[in-house]
Amino acid sequence: MFIDLSDVLLEHHKPIDIVVSTDITEVSMAQGVMPVIEKSPVHIVVKHVKQKELSIEGECKIVLKIPCDRCLEPVAIDFDIKIANHIDLDEDSQTEELDEKSYIDGYKLDVDKLLYNEMLIGWPMKILCSDDCRGICNTCGQNLNKGTCNCEDTSLDPRMSVIRDVFKNFKEV
Ligand SMILES: [Zn+2]
Ligand SMILES: [Zn+2]
Incomplete structure (x- = not known):
């Protein structure tokens, strides 16, 4: 979706206000x-x-399905996009803010690109289906929120490390 910006440049007192x-x-x-x-x-x-x-102001809500960082199950993530940008069409796009202006094509505003940029800027650091997501088993890929598997990770088994320590103490004597 493109918005033609030349109207507002020709008639300064008539802002573009559209949905x-x-x-x-x-x-x-x-x-x-x-x-x-x-x-x-x-x-x-x-x-x-x-x-x-x-000045470009915008508002939109987009919900994306993004895989959980731990178990890879899709999670619905809300993006409440609020745009308040300032652009100068005269500015040499080679200098600064090259990425910021990528949504301007000549005198046209690329609404999709603008929203896309905003989503990338506001991308959450962590995507989790729940705070206590148990993730997936590294060995068999079982989703541990949905059930257990029979893979025993002996290196993390506390009972095994006790035995190992006892054994080590024996050797040192
Ligand atoms: Zn998860
Ligand atoms: Zn497993």
């Missing part, structure tokens, strides 16, 4: 593709600041 829909259906990251399971309409307000400077 559009986004075409984003998924976000692809190194970990995989996260589908959009819910999205609200996008409210965008573009105001003229001075010369070719514009």
Whole structure:
């Protein structure tokens, strides 16, 4: 979805104030593709600041399905996107904020790219299905929230380490 910014540049006192829909259906990251399971309409307000400077405000809610860091089960994560950006269309895009302006194409505002950027900026550090997610077994891949498996990790078994310590003490004597 593109918004033509030239209107607000021609008529400075007439801000663009519209509600559009986004075409984003998924976000692809190194970990995989996260589908959009819910999205609200996008409210965008573009105001003229001075010369070719514009302020862009936006609001939208997007819900993505992202795998849990521990057990890989998909979790619904809400992104409450609130945009308050300031751009200068005259600014040489080679200098700074190259990424920030990637959602501007000539005099067009790429709403999807703008939202995409915001989601990446606000990406949660940790995705967990619950705080006490038990993850998956490293040996057999069993989801340990759903059941146990028969793999015994002896290196972490406290009883084994006691025996090991006793054995070590014997040798040292
Ligand atoms: Zn989990
Ligand atoms: Zn296992």
